[in-house]
Amino acid sequence: MSRVLIVGAGHAGATLAGLLRQAGHRGPVELFGDEVDLPYHRPPLSKKFAQGELEQWLRPAEFYREQDITLRLGEHVVALDTAGRRVHTASGDAHDYDHLVLATGAAPRRLALPGTDLAGVVSLRTLADARILRKCVVERRALVIVGGGYIGLEVAAVARANGVNVTVLEREERVLARVASPRLSEILAGHHRGRGTRIVTGVRLTGLTGRDGRVSGAVLEDGTEIPCEAVLIGVGAEPRDELAAAAGLHCDHGVVVDGHARTSDPHVLAIGDVTRRPGFVRLESIPSATEQARQAVATITGGAPNPAEVPWFWSDQFDLKLKIAGLVPAEPATVVRGDPASGRFALFHLDGGALTAVESANSPAEFMAGKKFLASGTRLDPVRLADPATPLRDAVA
Numbered sequence: 305m306s307r308v309l310i311v312g313a314g315h316a317g318a319t320l321a322g323l324l325r326q327a328g329h330r331g332p333v334e335l336f337g338d339e340v341d342l343p344y345h346r347p348p349l350s351k352k353f354a355q356g357e358l359e360q361w362l363r364p365a366e367f368y369r370e371q372d373i374t375l376r377l378g379e380h381v382v383a384l385d386t387a388g389r390r391v392h393t394a395s396g397d398a399h400d401y402d403h404l405v406l407a408t409g410a411a412p413r414r415l416a417l418p419g420t421d422l423a424g425v426v427s428l429r430t431l432a433d434a435r436i437l438r439k440c441v442v443e444r445r446a447l448v449i450v451g452g453g454y455i456g457l458e459v460a461a462v463a464r465a466n467g468v469n470v471t472v473l474e475r476e477e478r479v480l481a482r483v484a485s486p487r488l489s490e491i492l493a494g495h496h497r498g499r500g501t502r503i504v505t506g507v508r509l510t511g512l513t514g515r516d517g518r519v520s521g522a523v524l525e526d527g528t529e530i531p532c533e534a535v536l537i538g539v540g541a542e543p544r545d546e547l548a549a550a551a552g553l554h555c556d557h558g559v560v561v562d563g564h565a566r567t568s569d570p571h572v573l574a575i576g577d578v579t580r581r582p583g584f585v586r587l588e589s590i591p592s593a594t595e596q597a598r599q600a601v602a603t604i605t606g607g608a609p610n611p612a613e614v615p616w617f618w619s620d621q622f623d624l625k626l627k628i629a630g631l632v633p634a635e636p637a638t639v640v641r642g643d644p645a646s647g648r649f650a651l652f653h654l655d656g657g658a659l660t661a662v663e664s665a666n667s668p669a670e671f672m673a674g675k676k677f678l679a680s681g682t683r684l685d686p687v688r689l690a691d692p693a694t695p696l697r698d699a700v701a
Contacts, residue, residue: 305331308604309391309399311381311547312407313337315346316576316593318362320405323601325371333373334399336391340378341431347590349434350458351620354441354466358434384551386569403604406548406559406567406574410541410588415450419512424519425535428455437536441466445533448472448522450509452479454619456538457492460501461621471502471530473522478505482540485632487651488663491644492621499622543578543586558586564609565600573600585631589617614678623647627671630661630678639686641670650674657683657701670696 308324310317313335321335337343345360352358368375380394390400412427419425424445426436440447441463449456452474460470472479478489493503512535513521521529543558554560554568558580565573575596577588591613598610616629624647632653642649650670651663659682662674673696677684682700689699 305329306402306604307332307400308334308403308405309401310335310405310407311391312409312576312578313339313343313375313377314407314409314576314593315343315362315590316409316597317405317407318343319594320407320575320597320600321373322363322367322371323597324604325373327601327605327607329601329605331402333371334376335368335373336376336379336381336393338378338380339430342375342377344431349428349431350455351462353434353438353459354462358431358438381547384547384572386551386553386572389571402571404572405565405600405604406572406578407576407593408544408547408578410543410577412537413540413542415509415537415539417509417511419514419519420537422512422514422519423517424533425512425537427537428459429541437534440534441468444468446471446531447534447536448530448532449536449538450522451536451538451540452476452481452503452505453483453538453540454480456536457496457621458619459536459538460496461499464496464499464501465622470500471504471522471532472496473507473509473524473530474503474505475508476505479503483632484628485636485638485651485653485661485663487638487640491649491665492624495622495624495647541577541588543580545578548572548574548578556580561596563599563612564603565596566603573603575600584615587615589615591616614675616675624665626663626665627668628661628663629671629675630659632661632663636660637686639684639689641690642667642692652684652689654684654686657686659684673697 343362381391382394383392390398412429446469449472452472463470480489508525511523512519523529545555545559548559549555559574561574561579565575567574576593580586595613602609619626636653639652648666650667653661659677664671684699685701688694
């Protein structure tokens, strides 16, 4: 019976451990995590951090005992010996494996700027980070968010809903510039501004000022200082591929894997945010992590490979339940279905009639139809697609 070691106890790693048992794997399964908490859901960290709903465990502790999954929480893996097939931990222990799965995720990108070590400055990746942020919101501290990505906008929505003064600083000319269409960026920025969020684009942060060791202001390139009592740094994440790179595995802005979660070493797999898959930019989403966990199970157990899925993810901002499928092209030809002003709409992005992505808000039917169209390569008629009175099935070209 093969011994499987999983390095990383986030959603990808914990899901894989459970799916291995579900698939009938009876060999030893050991799950290593840097944090001491049980594996937990990550989306509440930015979506529900002010509601006291942070500690949402992926599985109760009893599950791991009943399934004979060894949890090694708070145990940091520091090196991989791929030749000897073992991992080394910070405590000096060595653990052998038959299959090693890297699920180390990604870490918040740091800013090498003055003042980022002041109290009240936080990134958002762990329960500990979210607890600090919740305290800032509960105490109504004026908040500056550096970075207008999905995490930053989700936090802004929660903070504004709790009466916090929020300023979002984005160096690009629009929020979500790297991950959303220009039309969705415009709609969401307007939605936030209409609820009191200050959004400043095309600006660059040069540093943070402090008073008595706590942050008190954010300084822009033109010398403007924005007073604040808390700062969230949300400028993206970097794959935690240092273990893989040091072990000589093929890495390129993430651990490079194939469609079966295999790395350049036949005994090492990788899943989740740390990976870079063929045909994709690096994907950071729960659905992607779950899909790759299933791929890894099939590879380890010799089961039938899983078909590739359409990439998708979701975001909650105020009353908008956003769901996005596919990858938005750089210059999309966008068809708007529904009325963005009503808060219920879908943006279909076409390339010569072929759907490349759908971005939706409070429109589950449009999202599901778009996801199916993407999977099947269905071509759509833009005129009929734009008419909400026309059933989606009749918009097929």
